[in-house]
Amino acid sequence: xxxxxxxxxxxxxxxxxxxxxxxxxxxxxxxxxxxxxxxxxxxxxxxxxxxxxxxxxxxxxxxxxxxxxxxxxxxxxxxxxxxxxxxxxxxxxxxxxxxxxxxxxxxxxxxxxxxxxxxxxxxxxxxxxxxxxxxxxxxxxxxxxxxxxxxxxxxxxxxxxxxxxxxxxxxxxxxxxxxxxxxxxxxxxxxxxxxxxxxxxxxxxxxxxxxx
Amino acid sequence: xxxxxxxxxxxxxxxxxxxxxxxxxxxxxxxxxxxxxxxxxxxxxxxxxxxxxxxxxxxxxxxxxxxxxxxxxxxxxxxxxxxxxxxxxxxxxxxxxxxxxxxxxxxxxxxxxxxxxxxxxxxxxxxxxxxxxxxxxxxxxxxxxxxxxxxxxxxxxxxxxxxxxxxxxxxxxxxxxxxxxxxxxxxxxxxxxxxxxxxxxxxxxxxxxxxxxxxxxxxxxxxxxxxxxxxxxxxxxxxxxxxxxxxxxxxxxxxxxxxxxxxxxxxxxxxxxxxxxxxxxxxxxxxxxxxxxxxxxxxxxxxxxxxxxxxxxxxxxxxxxxxxxxxxxxxxxxxxxxxxxxxxxxxxxxxxxxxxxxxxxxxxxxxxxxxxxxxxxxxxxxxxxxxxxxxxxxxxxxxxxxxxxxxxxxxxxxxxxxxxxxxxxxxxxxxxxxxxxxxxxxxxxxxx
Numbered sequence: 001x002x003x004x005x006x007x008x009x010x011x012x013x014x015x016x017x018x019x020x021x022x023x024x025x026x027x028x029x030x031x032x033x034x035x036x037x038x039x040x041x042x043x044x045x046x047x048x049x050x051x052x053x054x055x056x057x058x059x060x061x062x063x064x065x066x067x068x069x070x071x072x073x074x075x076x077x078x079x080x081x082x083x084x085x086x087x088x089x090x091x092x093x094x095x096x097x098x099x100x101x102x103x104x105x106x107x108x109x110x111x112x113x114x115x116x117x118x119x120x121x122x123x124x125x126x127x128x129x130x131x132x133x134x135x136x137x138x139x140x141x142x143x144x145x146x147x148x149x150x151x152x153x154x155x156x157x158x159x160x161x162x163x164x165x166x167x168x169x170x171x172x173x174x175x176x177x178x179x180x181x182x183x184x185x186x187x188x189x190x191x192x193x194x195x196x197x198x199x200x201x202x203x204x205x206x207x208x209x210x211x212x
Numbered sequence: 213x214x215x216x217x218x219x220x221x222x223x224x225x226x227x228x229x230x231x232x233x234x235x236x237x238x239x240x241x242x243x244x245x246x247x248x249x250x251x252x253x254x255x256x257x258x259x260x261x262x263x264x265x266x267x268x269x270x271x272x273x274x275x276x277x278x279x280x281x282x283x284x285x286x287x288x289x290x291x292x293x294x295x296x297x298x299x300x301x302x303x304x305x306x307x308x309x310x311x312x313x314x315x316x317x318x319x320x321x322x323x324x325x326x327x328x329x330x331x332x333x334x335x336x337x338x339x340x341x342x343x344x345x346x347x348x349x350x351x352x353x354x355x356x357x358x359x360x361x362x363x364x365x366x367x368x369x370x371x372x373x374x375x376x377x378x379x380x381x382x383x384x385x386x387x388x389x390x391x392x393x394x395x396x397x398x399x400x401x402x403x404x405x406x407x408x409x410x411x412x413x414x415x416x417x418x419x420x421x422x423x424x425x426x427x428x429x430x431x432x433x434x435x436x437x438x439x440x441x442x443x444x445x446x447x448x449x450x451x452x453x454x455x456x457x458x459x460x461x462x463x464x465x466x467x468x469x470x471x472x473x474x475x476x477x478x479x480x481x482x483x484x485x486x487x488x489x490x491x492x493x494x495x496x497x498x499x500x501x502x503x504x505x506x507x508x509x510x511x512x513x514x515x516x517x518x519x520x521x522x523x524x525x526x527x528x529x530x531x532x533x534x535x536x537x538x539x540x541x542x543x544x545x546x547x548x549x550x551x552x553x554x555x556x557x558x559x560x561x562x563x564x565x566x567x568x569x570x571x572x573x574x575x576x577x578x579x580x581x582x583x584x585x586x587x588x589x590x591x592x593x594x595x596x597x598x599x600x601x602x603x604x605x606x607x608x609x610x611x612x613x614x615x616x617x618x619x620x621x622x623x624x625x626x627x628x629x630x631x632x633x634x635x636x637x638x639x640x641x642x643x644x645x646x647x648x649x650x651x652x653x654x655x656x657x658x659x660x
Contacts, residue, residue, distance in 0.1 A: 012401070014438060018409035018416070021431060025419035086400070107408060111415035 038068030158200035241282030249275030406442035487528030518542025603645035610638035
């Protein structure tokens with residue numbers, strides 16, 4: 001099995017150094033690059049060619065973590081980004097998910113959580129820190145009108161299923177699911193599936209355990 | 213400071229919105245002045261032809277002076293220190309007196325006879341002086357006194373004190389907030405990251421424990437390194453916190469401690485050279501605190517960004533003021549780029565509050581040099597010469613005023629009465645300053 005290639009972006013050297021030796025304790029992970037700033041990441045992105053970028057959101061000066069994520073994905077759409085953050089702020093979380101990150105982890109989280117997140121996003125899934133997800137779920141508001149079918153589809157989206165998988169699970173055509181997903185993204189006012197997961201949590205459509 | 217402020221004293225400085233008054237005045241004066249300079253000769257005499265040129269010139273100069281007064285008032289609106297603002301107001305009132313006196317004397321000596329223009333100018337002056345006195349009034353007895361005495365910055369008047377302490381309280385509040393922000397930033401940049409590293413390295417040790425004992429040992433070594441670094445940073449920060457109450461240890465000692473803390477935190481060689489400082493009487497209250505805060509900010513920048521091997525901190529007095537130099541041989545930064553999070557504008561703002569200046573010279577790879585200069589208060593307020601000069605100035609103004617009055621009365625004009633109030637006020641102020649002069653001279657002689 002090929003190792004997942006990872007790049008770490010953080011301005012504190014002690015952080016990237018300790019993360020590197022932690023991640024490399026596992027044979028399925030390989031740290032191929034370390035950047036202290038967004039600019040440095042963008043400069044070396046094509047050389048490193050990582051599968052996953054672990055991105056600290058708070059970077060001093062220059063471009064911040066959200067902007068770095070946006071530019072990195074514009075350049076190399078195949079990479080997956082795990083945002084690492086010291087603060088839990090829903091607006092910032094939505095912003096970085098909108099920028100294209102598919103993982104969102106607190107810096108205070110257990111290293112195992114980060115490990116799980118890297119493995120999940122490398123498989124194409126979305127991973128939200130359970131602690132953050134709980135906060136978001138507690139903050140739940142009343143939902144607007146989603147049809148029963150749409151709620152069902154949203155639940156499956158939140159569980160990380162692709163349109164094809166959902167179509168199979170609900171025994172309908174993939175085109176139908178595409179239409180449903182399009183509608184529910186519009187109704188939720190979000191732009192992508194990662195953001196839709198946050199909304200599903202808020203509505204209590206999925207539980208945290210299911211997301212694991 | 214005279215202890216806690218009573219509510220009645222605090223109420224005084226906020227009773228009038230000086231900025232609004234000045235703003236209205238400035239706009240009015242500029243419009244009136246421009247109009248007077250442009251059309252004054254026509255307004256006063258109908259036609260331009262056949263008028264004495266000198267009179268036209270006088271009216272136009274008067275217009276220009278009023279515009280200048282308006283501009284000055286506009287500038288005062290932007291002054292934040294209420295004491296400085298009100299002192300400016302005093303100068304404005306005085307300026308009105310001088311212009312009115314010149315216009316009146318020119319008018320009476322050359323053309324004779326009453327002229328409504330100068331009468332109005334004089335009335336405006338008196339109105340200004342009364343307004344000014346009212347602003348500084350401290351109870352009924354000191355109403356007029358207050359106004360005159362603070363004209364040139366009497367440092368011990370009660371009104372000035374209350375303004376000064378209100379202003380200082382605001383600055384101190386801002387400084388305390390800033391200090392908290394700095395601490396939070398420091399904690400985030402140092403100890404928090406070390407703790408993260410410890411946490412992660414511990415997980416590494418666990419993960420490698422069975423399969424790869426050498427890796428686990430290495431991770432435990434990292435834990436120890438990070439823990440030691442965190443303790444060192446924590447100590448440095450605690451020392452910085454303890455050094456903060458400057459009143460207990462004095463500026464030199466506090467700076468020395470801050471330098472030691474920096475050396476400990478970064479491993480750099482930090483030289484601290486204190487030279488003779490002016491006595492604190494010569495410096496506005498709070499100056500030393502400001503110098504220390506700016507030094508702290510500069511040292512924190514070195515700790516965070518510079519990676520310097522040598523740091524030089526020099527503190528000395530120059531001509532009654534204070535000079536601080538912080539020099540490092542670290543990474544430096546590009547001055548053509550907007551400074552990011554270095555707090556340099558913060559340092560400048562702090563320094564400017566005391567009339568000081570911060571010069572920064574830096575280049576990438578060539579270190580950074582920060583030089584702070586804060587001028588002294590100039591004159592020692594307790595200096596007898598200071599009161600002497602003020603007495604002479606007030607006396608002179610009183611004499612000019614009286615002379616105008618006498619000249620006017622000899623012309624048979626009853627307008628001379630109008631110059632009396634200002635003359636009396638100035639004479640009284642002159643006497644007050646003379647008394648202060650005598651008072652301060654005596655102990656000085658006794659000492660010698």
